[in-house]
Amino acid sequence: MRALVIHGPNLNLLGTRQPEIYGAQTLGEIDRAIAARASELAIEARTVQFNGEGEIIAQIHVAPPIADVLIINPGAYTHYSHAIADAISAVGLPAIEVHLSNIFSREPFRRTSVIAPVCVGSIAGFGADSYLLALRAALFVATGK
Ligand code: DQA
Numbered sequence: 001m002r003a004l005v006i007h008g009p010n011l012n013l014l015g016t017r018q019p020e021i022y023g024a025q026t027l028g029e030i031d032r033a034i035a036a037r038a039s040e041l042a043i044e045a046r047t048v049q050f051n052g053e054g055e056i057i058a059q060i061h062v063a064p065p066i067a068d069v070l071i072i073n074p075g076a077y078t079h080y081s082h083a084i085a086d087a088i089s090a091v092g093l094p095a096i097e098v099h100l101s102n103i104f105s106r107e108p109f110r111r112t113s114v115i116a117p118v119c120v121g122s123i124a125g126f127g128a129d130s131y132l133l134a135l136r137a138a139l140f141v142a143t144g145k
Helices: 027-040 053-061 075-079 082-091 129-143
Strands: 002-007 044-049 069-073 095-099 121-124
Touching (some): 002 129, 027 129, 069 082, 069 129, 121 129
Parallel strands (some): 002 044
């Protein structure tokens, strides 16, 4: 089982970006935790980060031959990028939406996700562990177990 984890804009700043909201771990540390959990679950995980909407869309377009499941934290694009939602629909890979913070307990604009309707499910509010929970969910999506 192959999972492609896409981190969206500003997540490269994790560690110093509002640690009271997003935690103290850097993206490198999170990616290492993802790699460790993926190996425990026998998942082949690849992680990428892009700040640009077009770069995220281009990565989604080339995902089908290299991934069985997408795990995506679209950052602020979550709240308005119909283009990313369309890309997920277009390639037809099952996708899991991830957020470090609980977007439903924050500012009103964060309570809407235009990505959620094209995903199998969403995991939000568990800090970096949201990604690790998403790996488990990806296994369930791909294998039914
Ligand atoms: C986020 C939540 C978004 O609202 C925000 O713009 C982010 C991070 C999260 O992981 O909690 O960049 O996706």
